[in-house]
Amino acid sequence: MNNKFYITTPIYYVNDVPHIGHAYTTLNADVFARYWKEKLGDENVFFLAGTDEHGQKVAEAAKKNGLEPKTYVDQVAPLFKEAWSALNIKPSFFIRTTDPRHEKVVAELLKKIYENGYIYEGEYEGLYCVGCEKFLTESELKNGFCPLHPNTRPVFQKEKNYFLKLNELSKIIIKKIKNGEYNIIPESRKAETVARLESEIEDISISRAGVSWGIPVPWDKKQTVYVWIEALINYYSATEFLEKKSRFWPADIHLIGKDILWFHSVIWQAILIAADLPLPKNILVHGFFTIDGQKISKSLGNAIAPREFIDKYGTDGARYLLLSAVGFGHDGDIKKEEFDKKYNTDLANGLGNLVARVAKLCEESGFSYPYKKQSKDRHIENAIEKMQPDLALKMIWRHIKNTDQFLSETKPWTKNGQELYEILETSVAEIRLIGYHLKPFMPKTAEEIQKQFNSETIKSNPPLFPRI
Numbered sequence: 001m002n003n004k005f006y007i008t009t010p011i012y013y014v015n016d017v018p019h020i021g022h023a024y025t026t027l028n029a030d031v032f033a034r035y036w037k038e039k040l041g042d043e044n045v046f047f048l049a050g051t052d053e054h055g056q057k058v059a060e061a062a063k064k065n066g067l068e069p070k071t072y073v074d075q076v077a078p079l080f081k082e083a084w085s086a087l088n089i090k091p092s093f094f095i096r097t098t099d100p101r102h103e104k105v106v107a108e109l110l111k112k113i114y115e116n117g118y119i120y121e122g123e124y125e126g127l128y129c130v131g132c133e134k135f136l137t138e139s140e141l142k143n144g145f146c147p148l149h150p151n152t153r154p155v156f157q158k159e160k161n162y163f164l165k166l167n168e169l170s171k172i173i174i175k176k177i178k179n180g181e182y183n184i185i186p187e188s189r190k191a192e193t194v195a196r197l198e199s200e201i202e203d204i205s206i207s208r209a210g211v212s213w214g215i216p217v218p219w220d221k222k223q224t225v226y227v228w229i230e231a232l233i234n235y236y237s238a239t240e241f242l243e244k245k246s247r248f249w250p251a252d253i254h255l256i257g258k259d260i261l262w263f264h265s266v267i268w269q270a271i272l273i274a275a276d277l278p279l280p281k282n283i284l285v286h287g288f289f290t291i292d293g294q295k296i297s298k299s300l301g302n303a304i305a306p307r308e309f310i311d312k313y314g315t316d317g318a319r320y321l322l323l324s325a326v327g328f329g330h331d332g333d334i335k336k337e338e339f340d341k342k343y344n345t346d347l348a349n350g351l352g353n354l355v356a357r358v359a360k361l362c363e364e365s366g367f368s369y370p371y372k373k374q375s376k377d378r379h380i381e382n383a384i385e386k387m388q389p390d391l392a393l394k395m396i397w398r399h400i401k402n403t404d405q406f407l408s409e410t411k412p413w414t415k416n417g418q419e420l421y422e423i424l425e426t427s428v429a430e431i432r433l434i435g436y437h438l439k440p441f442m443p444k445t446a447e448e449i450q451k452q453f454n455s456e457t458i459k460s461n462p463p464l465f466p467r468i
């Protein structure tokens, strides 16, 4: 990452409404985007989010709702946009795959790959999981069912399709991964990808004869482009039709959950290599979390909407609780009832109380302290630059705890004169540092802290996080 930064989130299927699983990825992307904006300037950062609107799964959801696919997707896509806005997530652009500009780039790219000789016609037969929008291999099946969608039986499909020469391309890909031409982070996900690449790779079907809700194959209009292929192309198409390509492509980070690793670490690279395009630099993979031990699912009805969190904890409270819910990169379980406790401990009693305590001491003692150069903790910045946002957040909380402890030990309320001045000077400097580093994580709170503490006379304010 040198003079520009381009980060993407997965584009979510509009068969579902936004839940905290989607929010987790998008929030983390927002943290990175905000961090790099601060470093490089707004104009040098591009943050792309969006929705995946074609394919069988979305067409079926539309039908269930008694709507034409286009009418249906036009209703659901804004819900994602609104959810991100409510969480103060600020993508530079929100791409929808039904955007004709995206459709045009997809057609052009596929034509290029076809002309480059990487696509041929063949016949596919196999079991298709609509939930995953992919054909399943024998080894992926569990008692004849998809392990991720145990409630819907995979359907047998046999049809004429176009195929991408993935077997041939996989040999190039494995070399590129081993040479470090692009990174898959964490290391365990890279190892997983390499191990699978070392087994026999079959060519992949990239079109559908039986799905009409999609982008027509440019040289055979009876078929549509397989939804996953065109979805991946969104990362490139946005930079192309917004005329940002020369500036931002290739992406610096594709942030994803582990469920879509193979598509991003291999299929996407295959498409790009076949189209003579540069490869993204990092595929950053986080884990999956369950809620109270159960996987988030529409049918279980346990999906929490981001709104529920915001109403209860405020925007920054929701951001904090989600960002710190599980170790980044690891799977984890979220216990709904523990959020109240965590809010009170870390936000009301932790950050909020520290800020209120120090402000009050400053106000009461008439402490005045000219704003000096912002001091920073380079370790916090390093953690973000090394793509460990959860670690950075933990380090900020260490500053909060240490400052709390410093106050308990030095007991400024029993002191006056020079002694008191020095304690307040140290504490205010720490709070300024905390405010600075909180910016990408909790932008509004950081701004309030900075407004309050970056002035010569510090005054008390109402609590940042009222107790629940």
Ligand code: MSP
Binding pocket: 009, 010, 011, 012, 013, 020, 021, 022, 024, 025, 052, 231, 232, 233, 234, 256, 257, 258, 259, 260, 287, 288, 289, 290, 296
């Ligand atoms: N449409 C595809 C992505 C295409 S990208 C070119 C898709 N959509 S999805 O709506 O199913 O979103 C999957 C992503 O949502 C995961 O990769 C992850 O980012 C996020 N998550 C969904 N549920 C989640 C959890 N339970 N835990 C963590 N992340 C979750 O796949």
